[in-house]
C-alpha cells in the first residue's frame with residue numbers, strides 16, 4: 001500500500017522511464033494488495049511509461065491484472081474517429097496489454113446524443129463501482145486535471161467541459177482534422193475522493209503550472225492545487 005502522507009510526496013526522476021518504473025511499481029504493489037483495484041487513468045504523454053511498465057509486468061504475471069477495473073478520467077468530444085481519443089489510448093496502452101475485459105472497463109460514450117445524460121450515466125457507474133482506488137493524473141499546461149479547467153469555481157462531478165485553448169492544442173489531437181472544443185471529465189470531487197492519487201508531471205510548457213502548484217496556494221484557477229488537500233498523493237516529477 002502507498003503510505004498515507006500528511007502532504008504530497010514529491011519524487012524527482014531523472015527521466016520519464018525512471019518515472020514510469022517507480023510509479024508502475026507503486027501501482028503493482030497496490031494491485032497485489034487489492035486485485036479488484038478501480039483505476040482511473042489519465043491519458044497524454046506523461047503516463048505512457050507507467051503503462052508500459054504495467055504491460056511489462058503483465059507479460060510475466062498476467063493474473064495480477066485479471067480483476068483490475070478501469071474507469072477513464074476524461075474524453076474528447078466530437079473526434080470523427082477513434083484516433084486521438086482517450087478510449088483508443090486506453091485500449092492501446094492499458095486494456096489490451098493488460099487484458100482488461102469489457103465488463104471491467106467503463107469508457108465514456110461521446111457518441112451519445114445527450115452528453116449531459118452521458119455524464120449522469122458515468123456518475124452512476126462511478127457510484128456503483130467506486131470510489132476510485134487509484135487515480136493516475138497528469139498535469140495540464142494550465143494546471144488542469146482531466147478536463148477540469150481553471151475557473152472561478154470547481155465542478156464536483158462528471159461534466160461537459162469547455163476546453164481551454166492549451167487543452168485544444170494538446171498533442172493527442174494535434175493530428176486530428178477536427179479540433180475538439182469540448183470534453184467530458186470526471187469532476188474534482190470524484191478525483192479527490194480517490195483513495196490514492198499518483199500525479200505525473202513531465203513535458204513541455206508546464207513551468208507556470210508547476211510554479212502555481214508548488215506555491216501551495218489552493219485555488220480553482222489551478223485545479224491541481226486541490227491535491228494539497230488530499231492525504232495520499234504521490235507526485236513523480238521529471239524536470240524538462
Ligand code: GLP
Pocket residue numbers: 042043044045046047073074137138139140141145146147167170171202203
Ligand atoms: C490532457 C488530458 C489529461 C492529461 C493532461 C496532461 O489534456 N486530457 O488527462 O493528464 O492533458 O497531458 P500530458 O501528460 O501529455 O502533458
